[in-house]
Every structure is written in structure tokens, then in C-alpha cells.
Amino acid sequence: MHSNVVGGSDRIGEIIEVRGADGTPPYRVRYPDGHESLMFPGPDCVIEQGSATAAAGRR
Template sequence: MNASVGDRLHVHGNAVGQPDRSGEIIEVRGAEGGPPYTVRFDDGHTGLVFPGPDAVIETPAREHVHADR
């Protein structure tokens, strides 16, 4: 699992009644985009996360700027 700052982490609830959690990755502490990640969750909580198999990283579409030739 690799991520960049600005990607979103979604952690699926793994028990009945446990809601999914999602947030923005604000720091990548592992080598080459690997975990752990510092995540600012949508509820305002910030924490260090070592994502498990119940997590998905989504990369937002990035704008490409083309230089004039």
C-alpha cells in the first residue's frame, strides 16, 4: 500500500454497527509512500494509522499543467 499527501484513506468498519471512517493523509512516514500515515479524519480527529486489509487509499484526480513549447 502506497500513498501521497493529499490522498484519502477509507477504513471500512469491520464489525456490525461500526461505521466507516475516512480522512485526508497529511503526512507519509514510511519509505516510498508506505505506512504509517498521519491522517486527519473527517470528524476532526488526527492520528497515526497503520492501515490493514480493511483500508483503501483513493488518489484524487490531479490537474496536469503543460508547459508552453
């Protein structure tokens, strides 16, 4: 998620659960510090699909 504050840093997280129908938001996201939150991505958010192999390696 891109920061909306000048000089702020982007935030990267992993979608760990999709709660909407057919893959739609809200998403449960886990951040590198272990924090989890429920989010509805806005225009400042970029979602990239990773491989199943990469996801398995992070567990």
C-alpha cells in the same frame, strides 16, 4: 476504513503526511472531526488517490 463491527459505519480520513520511505506507512490521517492519528492500514482499509486540485481546495 471499513468498520469491523456489524452495523458499524465506515470511517473516512485524509492522509496528510507519509512517514515511511517511498510512500509506505505509517501515514498521519486527519478525520472530518479534526482528530489526527498515525496509522498502518490493514486489509479493512481502502486508499484512494485524489487530485492535487481537490486537495488544495480542502486546505
